[in-house]
Amino acid sequence: MPQQNDVNRRILLAAHPRGLPTPADFRLEETAVPVPGDGQVLLRTLYLSLDPYMRNLMEEIGPGYAPPVPLGAPMVGGTVSRVVQSHREGLRTGDLVLANAGWQDYALSDGSDLTPLGDMPQPSRALGGLGMPAFTAYVGLLDIGQPRAGETVVVAAATGAVGSVVGQIARLKGARVVGIAGGADKCRHAVEVLGFDACIDRNDPAFAQLLADACRDGIDVYFENVGGAVFDAVLPLLNVGARVPVCGFIAHYNDADVPAGPDRLPRVTAAILQKRICMQGFIILDHYATRYDAFRRDMAAWLAAGQVTLREDVVDGLENAPAAFIGLLQGRNFGKLVVLVADR
Amino acid sequence: MPQQNDVNRRILLAAHPRGLPTPADFRLEETAVPVPGDGQVLLRTLYLSLDPYMRNLMEEIGPGYAPPVPLGAPMVGGTVSRVVQSHREGLRTGDLVLANAGWQDYALSDGSDLTPLGDMPQPSRALGGLGMPAFTAYVGLLDIGQPRAGETVVVAAATGAVGSVVGQIARLKGARVVGIAGGADKCRHAVEVLGFDACIDRNDPAFAQLLADACRDGIDVYFENVGGAVFDAVLPLLNVGARVPVCGFIAHYNDADVPAGPDRLPRVTAAILQKRICMQGFIILDHYATRYDAFRRDMAAWLAAGQVTLREDVVDGLENAPAAFIGLLQGRNFGKLVVLVADR
Numbered sequence: 306m307p308q309q310n311d312v313n314r315r316i317l318l319a320a321h322p323r324g325l326p327t328p329a330d331f332r333l334e335e336t337a338v339p340v341p342g343d344g345q346v347l348l349r350t351l352y353l354s355l356d357p358y359m360r361n362l363m364e365e366i367g368p369g370y371a372p373p374v375p376l377g378a379p380m381v382g383g384t385v386s387r388v389v390q391s392h393r394e395g396l397r398t399g400d401l402v403l404a405n406a407g408w409q410d411y412a413l414s415d416g417s418d419l420t421p422l423g424d425m426p427q428p429s430r431a432l433g434g435l436g437m438p439a440f441t442a443y444v445g446l447l448d449i450g451q452p453r454a455g456e457t458v459v460v461a462a463a464t465g466a467v468g469s470v471v472g473q474i475a476r477l478k479g480a481r482v483v484g485i486a487g488g489a490d491k492c493r494h495a496v497e498v499l500g501f502d503a504c505i506d507r508n509d510p511a512f513a514q515l516l517a518d519a520c521r522d523g524i525d526v527y528f529e530n531v532g533g534a535v536f537d538a539v540l541p542l543l544n545v546g547a548r549v550p551v552c553g554f555i556a557h558y559n560d561a562d563v564p565a566g567p568d569r570l571p572r573v574t575a576a577i578l579q580k581r582i583c584m585q586g587f588i589i590l591d592h593y594a595t596r597y598d599a600f601r602r603d604m605a606a607w608l609a610a611g612q613v614t615l616r617e618d619v620v621d622g623l624e625n626a627p628a629a630f631i632g633l634l635q636g637r638n639f640g641k642l643v644v645l646v647a648d649r
Numbered sequence: 650m651p652q653q654n655d656v657n658r659r660i661l662l663a664a665h666p667r668g669l670p671t672p673a674d675f676r677l678e679e680t681a682v683p684v685p686g687d688g689q690v691l692l693r694t695l696y697l698s699l700d701p702y703m704r705n706l707m708e709e710i711g712p713g714y715a716p717p718v719p720l721g722a723p724m725v726g727g728t729v730s731r732v733v734q735s736h737r738e739g740l741r742t743g744d745l746v747l748a749n750a751g752w753q754d755y756a757l758s759d760g761s762d763l764t765p766l767g768d769m770p771q772p773s774r775a776l777g778g779l780g781m782p783a784f785t786a787y788v789g790l791l792d793i794g795q796p797r798a799g800e801t802v803v804v805a806a807a808t809g810a811v812g813s814v815v816g817q818i819a820r821l822k823g824a825r826v827v828g829i830a831g832g833a834d835k836c837r838h839a840v841e842v843l844g845f846d847a848c849i850d851r852n853d854p855a856f857a858q859l860l861a862d863a864c865r866d867g868i869d870v871y872f873e874n875v876g877g878a879v880f881d882a883v884l885p886l887l888n889v890g891a892r893v894p895v896c897g898f899i900a901h902y903n904d905a906d907v908p909a910g911p912d913r914l915p916r917v918t919a920a921i922l923q924k925r926i927c928m929q930g931f932i933i934l935d936h937y938a939t940r941y942d943a944f945r946r947d948m949a950a951w952l953a954a955g956q957v958t959l960r961e962d963v964v965d966g967l968e969n970a971p972a973a974f975i976g977l978l979q980g981r982n983f984g985k986l987v988v989l990v991a992d993r
Contacts, residue, residue: 368923369889532918545713551922557915566910571901573914574876578895578930579712585929586922 307622308349308410308647313338314623315379315409321365325559325634330363331380331627338411341392346419348386348404348412353623353644354432355382355630356466360558370588380408380626383437385428386419387649396421403431408626410646433641434608434615435601438466441552441589443600445528446471447478448592449550449585454479456525459516459542461485461535463495463504464616466641467552471528472501473613480526483519485535487636494639498614513538523547529584532556540573543580551586559634616640651966652693652754652991657682658967659723660752665709669903669978674707675724675971682755685736690763692730692748692756697967697988698776699726699974700810704902714932724752724970727781729772730763731993740765747775752970754990777985778952778959779945782810785896785933787944789872790815791822792936793894793929798823800869803860803886805829805879807839807848808960810985811896815872816845817957824870827863829879831980838983842958857882867891873928876900884917887924895930903978960984 308314312335319332341347358371362381367373374381384406388396393416396402403420406412422428433439445467452458458475462468463484472482472495484495484504495504503519505512516538523544529536533556543549557564577584607613618640620629626644633642652658656679663676685691702715706725711717718725728750732740737760740746747764750756766772777783789811796802802819806812807828816826816839828839828848839848847863849856860882867888873880877900887893901908921928951957962984964973970988977986 368919370923529918532915551918553922554915554918557919560915564910564912564915566908566912568908568910569912569914570917571876571898571904571908573917574873574895574898575712575901576930577928578897578932579714581930581932581935583927583929584921585927586920586925588922588925591925 311338312336313409313411315407316623316626317377317379318363318374320376322360322363322559326360326363326627326631328627328631333624339413341390341413344393345413345415346388346393346396347390348384348402348406348414349389350384350386350406350410350412350623350646351401351648352385352429352432353382353406353408353626353646354384354436355620355626355633355642355644356438357553357555357558357633359630360634370590381405382407383432384412384646385422385431386412387647401425401428403436408623410623429617429619429643430608430615432643433466433617434470434613435604437589438641439470439604439613439615440592440597440600442467442470442474442528443604444589444592444596445550445552445587446474446526448596449583449587450475450526450528450548452478452480452526455481457481457483457520457522458526458528459483459485459520459524459539460528461507461531462555462636463501464491464499464640465530465638466615467530468528469495469499469615469640470613473499474607475526476500476502477607477612481522483516483524485516485531491639494616498616507535517542526550528552530555537569540576543576543582545580547580547582549582549584551584555634555636618642620644622646655682656680657753657755659754660967660970661721661723662707662718664720666704666707666903670704670707670971670975672971672975677968683757685734685757688737689757689759690732690737690740691734692728692746692750692758693733694728694730694750694754694756694967694990695745695992696729696773696776697726697750697752697970697990698728698780699964699970699977699986699988700782701897701899701902701977703974704899704978714934725749726751727776728756728990729766729775730756731991745769745772747780752967754967773961773963773987774952774959776987777810777961778814778957779948781933782985783814783948783957783959784936784941784944786811786814786818786872787948788933788936788940789894789896789931790818790870792940793927793931794819794870794872794892796822796824796870799825801825801827801864801866802870802872803827803829803864803868803883804872805851805875806899806980807845808835808843808983809874810959811874812872813839813843813959813984814957817843817951819870820844820846821951821956825866827860827868829860829875835983838960842960851879861886870894872896874899881913884920887920887926889924891924891926893926893928895928899978899980962986964988966990
């Protein structure tokens, strides 16, 4: 069912998932298109971004850095939206904006959370290569990871929105880059298209050995966005003085219970000590005020020069967002996942 | 049996301990006093330092930052020693030096690892308040912990050689300091003598709740030197942006096997991410070249002004070193543990 002019389809959080979300945790509802009040604009969603952090906002108790989605409320998410009615100075009907309209066809905004996109070609880039995921890669890698020329940088989810940008920026800084991805197609893409020095298939039974073989000089920067078995394979390869920016743990977002033993913490903390490792968590929301301008300038130049590319995985239709999101948590996407909600 | 002029008692590593060391893991051997060759000096041990890191050097495979003690070799350790014979320019009979003579009455040195102590009053200080433990506290707290005035700093082993200095320096920097120690006597000492704002008995059944009560504004710096149950109680209290210098894990040094579950790692890494925590391991050997001079200058001034004090726990006689060391690993010492091997 495509977008219509007189119906607002909204995908609500129907239940807090236990483990991997299922379609029953979401509910599609049709309501009237909202009417903008004084100072408000009506936005129509063109592209909806789907990102792993959303899983954390589906819990009853949120992660702290952002409020959880209440039951019965629309799922939140970044969007590229079109202003279709404006009662607000400075925003005109037809304007393209970066917004937080969530998983729905239409939304209201007072304009304070909107970023005008002008006549940006391929505006979905505002959700990927010029947006939050790439900014996450930029801050985590450069400010915390601080790769030096000749060092080895490892990143998992290597063809995903964050990982692929981490690896390409690390290459630009002269580092050797080893990616980790699920499947031969993604690994080939990481090497042939993204320019990684190597990419290891995390599904290979010999994964840990293959990673060690690809990191003969150890690992100086491990950009942590998955956790789980990948981290276990990385840990013994970390060099003295290694940096581990901690961006996410997609392998654990669906943990329903405290995982069984053995307890891996003492081994990890011993490595942190013995190898003088710096493990530093970050939340990208903290860094817009100080680092976003530099990111936009650098990234726009890299994209224009073709030095960084970001594959998009475009899913057609808002109604397919839940299935696409569940697939994202299983690593079934290939590139930055966006939902095409309306084409103009 | 006291030190003699013609016998060198040496305490050797007899076996790699499994879990907590036992007296049988050590062996006392009597040999001839070694004879210094050209360019060498003969040292007599006055004070031997006993420190938790030594437990790691008793393993067959060492921790990486220092070589393990081979079976049948003397245990290593920092000492205050007296030059009793010198065949080396610049070192005279009678000179007092900081040395690495290990667990023995006599040792040879070519002088390269010796630091002259002049006529230092209370020379055992060179092993504590003016030595490696206090330097560890200084670098870990100031360079990694970076406490700001008004912040809350928590340190365990609060009356130990490192912990007591961490807390006192943090107070000097204007932080609120909460110590953790084993037993009411130590807690009283931390508050009344060392000037901590509070000190919680880790043996109290309500320990976690008492710690939370003492840290109403959360924890900004946790100086990690114990691990185990203390860390579990600290974790939920850490504030956004908290710093965790990782200095040691005395609670785990005697782990014989990988600990059983549940696996605490996902919970810890989730906290690192959500609270943007920086966990940074350090090994004090790395910092002598760049930070030792500043430490000596600051610490000498603080000691002279009585702003920092360090209680010493002096054990009499080299033959008692193994039992004292085993007690150290169980938290039975009270202050910086040193062995008085000879009194002049």
